[in-house]
Amino acid sequence: MTERTTSAPPTDAATTVPPRTEPPANAPTPVAAETAPLYGQRLSRRVTIRDLQLAKRRGDRWPMLTSYDMYSAEIFDEAGVPVLLVGDSAANNVYGYEDTIPVTVDELLPLARAVVRATRRALVVGDLPFGSYQLGPDQALVTSIRFMKEAGVQAVKLEGGHRVVPAVRQIVEAGIPVMAHVGFTPQSVHAFGGYRVQGRGEAAERVREEALALQEAGAFAVVLEMVPATVARDVTAALTIPTIGIGAGPGCDAQVLVWQDMAGLRAGRLPRFVKTYADLRGELARAARAFAEEVGQGRYPGPEHSYE
Ligand code: KIV
Numbered sequence: 049m050t051e052r053t054t055s056a057p058p059t060d061a062a063t064t065v066p067p068r069t070e071p072p073a074n075a076p077t078p079v080a081a082e083t084a085p086l087y088g089q090r091l092s093r094r095v096t097i098r099d100l101q102l103a104k105r106r107g108d109r110w111p112m113l114t115s116y117d118m119y120s121a122e123i124f125d126e127a128g129v130p131v132l133l134v135g136d137s138a139a140n141n142v143y144g145y146e147d148t149i150p151v152t153v154d155e156l157l158p159l160a161r162a163v164v165r166a167t168r169r170a171l172v173v174g175d176l177p178f179g180s181y182q183l184g185p186d187q188a189l190v191t192s193i194r195f196m197k198e199a200g201v202q203a204v205k206l207e208g209g210h211r212v213v214p215a216v217r218q219i220v221e222a223g224i225p226v227m228a229h230v231g232f233t234p235q236s237v238h239a240f241g242g243y244r245v246q247g248r249g250e251a252a253e254r255v256r257e258e259a260l261a262l263q264e265a266g267a268f269a270v271v272l273e274m275v276p277a278t279v280a281r282d283v284t285a286a287l288t289i290p291t292i293g294i295g296a297g298p299g300c301d302a303q304v305l306v307w308q309d310m311a312g313l314r315a316g317r318l319p320r321f322v323k324t325y326a327d328l329r330g331e332l333a334r335a336a337r338a339f340a341e342e343v344g345q346g347r348y349p350g351p352e353h354s355y356e
Pocket of ligand 1 (some may be wrong): 114133134135136137138175229271294304305306
């Protein structure tokens with residue numbers, strides 16, 4: 049054992065090695081965050097709205113998923129999904145409501161908190177539920193502040209066009225990034241007379257004007273839901289902020305799906321725009337049946353699952 053001969057603290061290896069000017073020969077070529085594609089980039093920090101702006105300039109496409117709990121958030125974060133939305137779609141995908149209208153801020157905040165805690169990299173967006181911003185810019189700002197302070201999200205989302213422009217402006221001026229949402233906006237399902245494509249024919253111009261007004265108010269991105277693909281493509285070309293499509297065709301900068309739809313957890317008829325990438329419902333049902341059968345037959349727990 050080497051004895052210390054002075055009272056000086058042991059030198060830290062990092063301080064004795066001269067700063068490296070050249071990377072070691074076998075080091076992977078560093079990719080500047082400015083130039084690397086957003087999806088698949090393994091940032092050691094959270095994605096920011098600036099990363100999304102740079103992606104738009106480069107023409108990168110990126111995915112967004114909803115998430116409402118720790119495990120899905122952790123998995124999507126590790127899979128490299130750069131933006132996670134704690135959607136008010138938790139209403140019908142977590143809480144069992146018929147549509148998104150009944151869900152409250154108090155029901156969404158704990159879900160958003162879990163998603164933030166479980167992620168290191170994804171930008172987490174909290175969705176303002178129906179009734180939490182419709183009274184005007186002040187109510188919208190108060191609700192957004194609750195999402196920032198009580199859940200730790202990095203941005204908020206709200207639905208609507210010209211009607212919400214003053215609210216978007218006020219939230220953005222307070223330093224909170226806002227994602228907008230036009231086209232079919234589920235909180236207005238009754239006003240639309242059901243789940244119907246918006247922006248067909250002459251209404252296309254309105255979608256475009258709303259998106260431009262929201263960009264001008266400071267929104268950092270805009271969701272285009274259930275609008276014709278040609279309209280979404282034109283809006284995407286007209287905007288300098290990213291568009292995120294759901295049922296809006298391939299011409300958007302990004303695409304979003306509700307994760308339970310994407311992974312095949314939801315039963316019943318799915319909207320036309322959903323593509324299912326797994327059969328989680330079938331897999332979970334198989335696991336539950338196997339567990340039930342083994343318990344019934346006395347095969348679980350075995351000796352390897354029991355304590356001496
Ligand atoms: O709440 C939600 O899930 C959404 C997305 C589908 C855009 O608003």
